[in-house]
Amino acid sequence: MVNQTAQSSMNWNRINRGLIYAVLLTAALFYLLPLVVMVLTSFKTMDDIRSGNLISWPTEFVFDAWSKAWSTACTGVRCEGVEGYFWNSVQIVVPAVLISTFLGALNGYVFTKWKFRGSELLFGLLLFGCFIPFQVVLLPMAQTLGLLGLANTTAGLVFVHIVYGMAFTTLFFRNFYINIPGELVKAAQLDGAGFFTIFWRILLPISGPIIVVTIIWQTTQIWNDFLFGVVYGSGDTQPITVALNNLVNTSTGVKEYNVHMAAAIIAGLPTLLVYVLAGKYFVRGLTAGSVKG
Amino acid sequence: MGAHDRPEATAKAKGGLAWLERWLPKMVLAPTFIMMLVFIYGYIIWTAVLSMTNSRFLPSYDFVGLLQFEKLFENDRWLVACTNLGIFGGLFILVCLVLGVTLAILLDQKIRQEGAIRTVYLYPMALSFIVTGTAWKWMLNPGLGLEKVVRDLGFESFSFDWIVDPNMAIYTLVIAAVWQSSGFVMAMFLAGLRGIDNSIIQAAQIDGATLPKIYRRIILPSLRPVFFSAFIILSHIAIKSFDLVAAMTGGGPGYSTDLPATFMYAHSFTRSQIGLGAASAMLMLGGVLAILIPYLYSELRGSRNG
Numbered sequence: 001m002v003n004q005t006a007q008s009s010m011n012w013n014r015i016n017r018g019l020i021y022a023v024l025l026t027a028a029l030f031y032l033l034p035l036v037v038m039v040l041t042s043f044k045t046m047d048d049i050r051s052g053n054l055i056s057w058p059t060e061f062v063f064d065a066w067s068k069a070w071s072t073a074c075t076g077v078r079c080e081g082v083e084g085y086f087w088n089s090v091q092i093v094v095p096a097v098l099i100s101t102f103l104g105a106l107n108g109y110v111f112t113k114w115k116f117r118g119s120e121l122l123f124g125l126l127l128f129g130c131f132i133p134f135q136v137v138l139l140p141m142a143q144t145l146g147l148l149g150l151a152n153t154t155a156g157l158v159f160v161h162i163v164y165g166m167a168f169t170t171l172f173f174r175n176f177y178i179n180i181p182g183e184l185v186k187a188a189q190l191d192g193a194g195f196f197t198i199f200w201r202i203l204l205p206i207s208g209p210i211i212v213v214t215i216i217w218q219t220t221q222i223w224n225d226f227l228f229g230v231v232y233g234s235g236d237t238q239p240i241t242v243a244l245n246n247l248v249n250t251s252t253g254v255k256e257y258n259v260h261m262a263a264a265i266i267a268g269l270p271t272l273l274v275y276v277l278a279g280k281y282f283v284r285g286l287t288a289g290s291v292k293g
Numbered sequence: 294m295g296a297h298d299r300p301e302a303t304a305k306a307k308g309g310l311a312w313l314e315r316w317l318p319k320m321v322l323a324p325t326f327i328m329m330l331v332f333i334y335g336y337i338i339w340t341a342v343l344s345m346t347n348s349r350f351l352p353s354y355d356f357v358g359l360l361q362f363e364k365l366f367e368n369d370r371w372l373v374a375c376t377n378l379g380i381f382g383g384l385f386i387l388v389c390l391v392l393g394v395t396l397a398i399l400l401d402q403k404i405r406q407e408g409a410i411r412t413v414y415l416y417p418m419a420l421s422f423i424v425t426g427t428a429w430k431w432m433l434n435p436g437l438g439l440e441k442v443v444r445d446l447g448f449e450s451f452s453f454d455w456i457v458d459p460n461m462a463i464y465t466l467v468i469a470a471v472w473q474s475s476g477f478v479m480a481m482f483l484a485g486l487r488g489i490d491n492s493i494i495q496a497a498q499i500d501g502a503t504l505p506k507i508y509r510r511i512i513l514p515s516l517r518p519v520f521f522s523a524f525i526i527l528s529h530i531a532i533k534s535f536d537l538v539a540a541m542t543g544g545g546p547g548y549s550t551d552l553p554a555t556f557m558y559a560h561s562f563t564r565s566q567i568g569l570g571a572a573s574a575m576l577m578l579g580g581v582l583a584i585l586i587p588y589l590y591s592e593l594r595g596s597r598n599g
Binding site for chain 2: 017020021023024027028030031032033034035037038041049050053054055056103106107110111114116119122125126128129131132133134135136137138139140141143163164166167170194195196220223224225226227230231241244245248249257260261263264265267268271272274275276279282283286287
């Protein structure tokens with residue numbers, strides 16, 4: 001009797017485990033499907049695409065779509081592929097990430113180790129910048145960039161990304177530094193270390209993990225940005241997201257889906273690589289950047 | 294170099310240094326402070342001013358009161374955009390939460406290869422909505438996409454052309470957005486589950502509670518803060534959704550998949566209706582605040598009590 005119930009509960013258990021794995025793997029297929037489709041399509045010829053279907057294997061693997069996407073595909077009026085736009089994005093991302101991260105570190109340092117009357121309020125006000133829908137600043141910024149002569153320049157986009165990335169980077173560093181004992185700073189002060197000495201010699205050397213998180217977060221955000229890119233960049237200065245969109249949604253000519261997919265992978269590769277290489281930090285950035293104040 | 298006037302000089306230098314040390318932190322923050330005042334708060338006020346003018350192609354400062362807001366609510370396209378946000382946001386948030394919590398609970402059952410599965414669920418979050426939208430636009434392509442896959446399986450009359458159907462296109466946005474963001478929600482819930490004290494669950498098990506009952510009565514209720522955080526983030530993503538629409542449907546067919554964000558862009562930058570665009574931006578800000586303020590209020594009150 002007892003044995004029988006034990007036996008049947010074990011069977012149930014096995015069925016349950018089976019079901020759990022089935023659901024999890026089905027979900028995994030759902031998440032993987034678009035990537036698989038993108039990769040397969042990018043290696044097909046157009047004839048192959050028309051005769052097969054999304055998940056059919058390419059009859060032969062060809063790299064034509066990739067080289068076309070990189071160097072000759074038409075994005076709007078220009079037909080030079082996405083290469084130039086890829087480097088535009090790099091030129092925007094690198095300075096914007098470095099500067100906003102550095103400013104975030106300095107701000108976070110002041111907000112935790114050099115508090116003054118009103119600094120908490122100031123931090124709260126700055127935090128609000130993480131939440132505003134950027135539509136509410138788009139028009140004035142367009143005017144300002146025009147006045148400064150930065151409209152449609154890479155420098156203009158770098159500037160915009162620094163301005164609106166700073167709330168996040170400050171949040172990251174502030175939340176990290178707040179857990180570092182104030183005694184460390186006090187002791188250094190007694191030894192005669194000044195404001196910047198403490199920052200350079202004591203806080204920065206232990207900031208490795210949060211620097212990585214911030215850089216990954218900012219890189220992903222800025223690389224993936226479309227709104228600022230489409231509003232403040234034009235022609236030669238557009239980032240790759242805008243170029244990809246122009247390529248895919250152009251109304252003229254035959255739609256070359258294999259080229260579209262290759263271009264999409266090129267546009268997604270850098271952030272995907274960051275995720276694969278530093279996934280742990282990527283997730284930490286996501287959760288740190290979410291809501292916690 | 295009189296030895297006797299040295300101490301005084303040092304004292305003076307020290308005084309200067311102390312002054313510097315006292316003001317340095319504020320001076321370091323000053324640029325951020327100014328940038329924040331100008332680029333966040335100043336610009337919000339600027340947009341508010343623009344929303345009350347008759348600006349069209351260029352900003353003008355002829356005050357027209359709330360006329361643009363009145364126009365907005367008589368504008369069919371805006372009403373469609375708001376309705377769409379309701380449908381898209383509601384479904385997107387609901388499905389993400391259900392899917393996220395389900396996958397997290399299942400993944401928390403001591404699953405082999407958990408790390409690999411988690412990586413697969415989460416990678417879409419690393420991609421931009423433009424890339425995501427491009428991929429889904431292709432998969433949903435009527436004639437060549439999923440429709441053809443099913444037809445090739447032998448279901449000749451199968452049709453799946455939602456993306457070009459004005460009544461259904463908005464749901465295709467939900468599919469792609471859920472694909473992009475649900476893994477992140479899963480990660481949040483998984484972190485929440487891992488934070489629950491095991492001894493509570495063991496105690497319940499000793500009392501004879503079944504696993505589903507433990508989840509329903511103990512675990513899910515204790516995940517309430519995660520639900521709230523996820524809700525805030527997802528609604529924020531929904532209100533700001535612009536790239537996904539641009540990549541997948543361009544707001545079409547017609548303007549059937551317009552959202553407030555695409556409405557704002559179209560009117561401000563391609564249709565030369567800056568006043569109207571500014572008004573729509575202000576309402577978007579209002580939407581975010583309507584969700585954010587109660588949340589922050591409860592958070593702050595909670596932390597004061599706890």
